[in-house]
Amino acid sequence: MRVGIADTTFARVDMGTVAIAELKNVELERYTVPGMKDLPVACKKLIEEHQCDIVLALGWVGKEVIDETCAHEANIGLIHAELMTNKHILKLFFHESETSDKDEQKKICIDRVKKHARNALELLKGKDALRQFAGKGRRQGYMDAGG
Numbered sequence: 752m753r754v755g756i757a758d759t760t761f762a763r764v765d766m767g768t769v770a771i772a773e774l775k776n777v778e779l780e781r782y783t784v785p786g787m788k789d790l791p792v793a794c795k796k797l798i799e800e801h802q803c804d805i806v807l808a809l810g811w812v813g814k815e816v817i818d819e820t821c822a823h824e825a826n827i828g829l830i831h832a833e834l835m836t837n838k839h840i841l842k843l844f845f846h847e848s849e850t851s852d853k854d855e856q857k858k859i860c861i862d863r864v865k866k867h868a869r870n871a872l873e874l875l876k877g878k879d880a881l882r883q884f885a886g887k888g889r890r891q892g893y894m895d896a897g898g
Contacts, residue, residue, distance in 0.1 A: 752875045753778040755797030755806035761786045762811035764860045766843070770807055773868035777875075787812065787821045787844075791828030798836040805871050806840045809864060814847040822846070839874055843867040845892070863892035 754777050758767035767781050780801040782793040787810045797803040808829050812822040822844055833840045845860040870891075873880040888896030 752805075753780060753801070753803045754871055754875075755779075755794065755801060755803030756781045756809065757790050757793040757797060757806060758783050758809040759786050759790065759811065760784070761813070762809065762845075762860075763847075764811065764845075764857055764864075766809035766811070766845075766860065766864050769861050769864040770809065770868045773865045774872065777872070786810075787818075787825040788828070790825050791832045794829060794840045795832040795836060798832075798838045798840075803838070805838060805874055807864075807867055807871055808840050808842050810842075810844045811860070812844050812846040812848075819846070819848070839871075841867050841871055841874075843891070849892075859892040866891040 754774055756767050756770050756779060760783060767783060771779055780797055780803055782797055784790060784793045790808045790810060794806045794808050797806050812818050826842055829840050829842050843863055845863060849859060850856055887898050890896055
């Protein structure tokens, strides 16, 4: 199986490298772009041109309103790319507005990347692989909410 990683130069954490460290025993393809709105085409190219079976779209969303707007637009583009390719693109965004504490931002972001990477590996096993966790209130970046 081949996993694609699309990340940005705007992120304050090297999210791609964190994902790569978490993804063991799979072929990887990485595509780094300037910002969030560039992620949809990068993900589509990873699927169509680099034969990725699933892609992680990694983005850091700044705290300004324009940053949130760009994240929303990128998300819409990523959903379109999923539908055009019939492949999962796990959208992993860290929003700087979640906390102003720089250490906490890094901690949340890294946790979110690792958990999404694990989810990608599970999805590669098939549509039933995550069923055991349905209704469990699992979260990425924070403690689970519980069922």
